[in-house]
Each structure stands twice: as C-alpha cells, then as structure tokens.
Amino acid sequence: MRTLNDYFLTSTIADISTASSTFVAVPDNGKIIKIITALQGSISGANAGISFEIGGTAVTGGGITVAHSGSAAGTVDTAEPTAANQVLENGTIEMITDGASTGAKKLVVTFVIRR
Numbered sequence: 162m163r164t165l166n167d168y169f170l171t172s173t174i175a176d177i178s179t180a181s182s183t184f185v186a187v188p189d190n191g192k193i194i195k196i197i198t199a200l201q202g203s204i205s206g207a208n209a210g211i212s213f214e215i216g217g218t219a220v221t222g223g224g225i226t227v228a229h230s231g232s233a234a235g236t237v238d239t240a241e242p243t244a245a246n247q248v249l250e251n252g253t254i255e256m257i258t259d260g261a262s263t264g265a266k267k268l269v270v271t272f273v274i275r276r
Contacts, residue, residue, distance in 0.1 A: 166276045167194075172256065174268040177209045177227060180260030184253040191274040193246040193254070196223055199269045200236040204229045206263035211270075213242075214255040221245045229262050248274060 172185040177200070196213065209227040213220040221244035227236070248254060256270055 163273075164275070168274050168276070170254070170272045170274065172270055174211070174256055174258055174270065176265045177211075177258050177268040178204060178260055178262045178264050178266065179258070181258055183256045185256065185270075185272070187248045187250065187252045187254060187274075189274075189276060190250050191248055191276045193220060193223065193242050193248060193272050194275050195273040196220075196225065196240045196242065197271045197273070198225055198227065198238045199271075200227055200232055200234065200238075201267040201269065202234045202264065203232045204262040204264040204266055205232075207261040209262040209268075210259040211268065212257045212259075214257065215245065215248060215252065217255075218245050220254075227262070227268065 223242040
C-alpha cells in the first residue's frame with residue numbers, strides 16, 4: 162500500500178547490454194523501499210546484472226537480475242532494499258549494469274521512495 166509519504170523516480174538505462182553507470186538526481190530525503198524495472202525488448206547470451214549505489218555504497222538487497230531466457234518487452238523485475246537505502250535531497254542514485262547480456266535494449270527503472 163502506498164502512502165502520501167511515497168514518491169517515485171523513474172529513469173532509463175540506455176543499453177542494458179553495455180556495462181555502464183547512469184545517475185538519477187534525488188529531489189527529497191527518504192528511503193528506497195522498492196525498485197521496479199521494465200525491459201524494453203528481449204536480451205540474449207547471458208543475464209544482465211543491475212545494481213544500485215548511493216554515494217558509492219551498494220544498496221543492500223537492491224540488486225536485480227534480468228534473465229535473458231524468456232525476456233521480452235515488458236518483462237518486469239523487482240527488488241526491495243533492506244539497508245544502505247537512505248537517499249538525501251540533491252543526492253544521486255547510481256544505476257549500474259554489468260553489460261553481460263547482448264542486445265541493445267533500454268531498461269526503465271522506477272524507485273519507490275518513502276519520506
């Protein structure tokens with residue numbers, strides 16, 4: 162159940178199959194309580210590992226594996242971080258893909274943040 166204290170940030174990893182980092186600006190303090198991803202097309206070769214960091218520290222329980230087997234546009238994966246998930250106003254969340262898969266597909270990432 163969502164409360165009025167929750168807000169949402171959505172960003173995109175341009176190519177899940179190329180190792181890279183993308184930073185998302187944070188407008189308000191809070192705690193990441195859920196991460197939801199939506200794949201924009203099928204990937205192959207290997208699973209894609211997605212991790213998240215705040216200030217260079219990995220978000221505990223925030224890692225997502227996007228499976229290549231059965232992947233398709235609209236495939237959704239989620240994680241519910243358990244620690245190291247506090248964000249600060251004017252800070253950033255780093256989205257990191259390991260680039261292990263093949264197929265240049267976007268991954269849309271939504272963070273649910275509770276104030």
